[in-house]
Amino acid sequence: MFGAVVVGIGTAGWVRIRDMLAPLPGSPAEKLNVRAFISRRKLDSQQGVSQVTAEEAVSREDIQVAFICTENVLHEENVRTFLQAGKHVCVEYPMTMNYKAALELWNLAQEKGVILHEEHIELLTEDYKELKRAVEGKLLQEGTLHFTGGALKPGFGFPAFSGIARLTWLVELFGELSVTAATMEEDSGNNYSKMTAKLLTSDDRPLMWIEERGPGLPRAKNINFQFDSCTLTEVPPAPRGAVGLFMQDLIHFSAKLAGQVSPGELHREKIRILHCLRLAENIQQLCKR
Ligand code: NAD
16 A cells, blocks of 8 residues: 655645545555645645645655645645655646756656656546547648636746646647747736747647637637648547546556556656656747747
8 A cells, every 4th residue: 555645735636635535446546545635724634634744744654655736836846855755756737847857856756766657637538539539640731729728826837837738738649849939928917828839740740839828718729730631620529538537647646656557658658748848948938038
């Protein structure tokens, strides 16, 4: 069994506790036992789980795993604290707000011999799986992914990082990318922002990623992917899967803890995560020029 602590009791942290208390029967997630949570607020017990300080959690021998569910700007510091203490870490995306720090954290995890896992539930959605099937075997000519959503709370960082789920979709669908240009329109008084990034596939096909957020904007992914044979103008609708997304991620993470994920797959995931973070950083730098 692995004892776990959850850091940050927002939406994600709450779901992590819930899922560990009722893991999918027969799955490796049954090996996780939630023992405590950490919060900056003084909270009553949550779903029967009690609060501890970070100092106590890192020193407790019955806690071997940390879930980092805070807002994005605090991920790096929390991940580092727990890796340094020799604990396995599952961090909600994005792992960090810059590429170099992520590389350091992966090296630290390797040095300590522990698992570092970044949650990417967007790759587990039925929508994504349908889209992946629809794209398979087709040759992209050019494409656009335009995401819209409500304004983010403070602490979620630059849109290329807070929206890395969309970038990860593009990389998983079309392979490694490069950034050729990026711009940012902002109206901070109205909490509105629109980031536009121009990307290229490895065979020089243009892809545009737009991340637009503002109060009242509907949460939606608009796509236009032109292939040699056809054009896809919407994400194919798909019914929800039987197992929740965070539960699927929990099973994937716990399979890693149980040594059930091959080194090849672990390596591929690490390469993809670092590639996306590097792209996000390049986009941010181009927007600042
Ligand atoms: P959230 O805003 O619910 O919580 C974020 C942080 O704010 C947490 O540390 C929480 O402790 C703190 N917080 C929440 N309510 C508070 C309050 N009333 N007073 C003081 N602090 C409070 O955000 P979230 O959706 O849980 O996101 C956390 C992480 O999970 C982010 O990195 C996000 O990218 C990731 N994530 C979330 C989802 C999701 O569906 N919510 C999906 C994928 C990834």
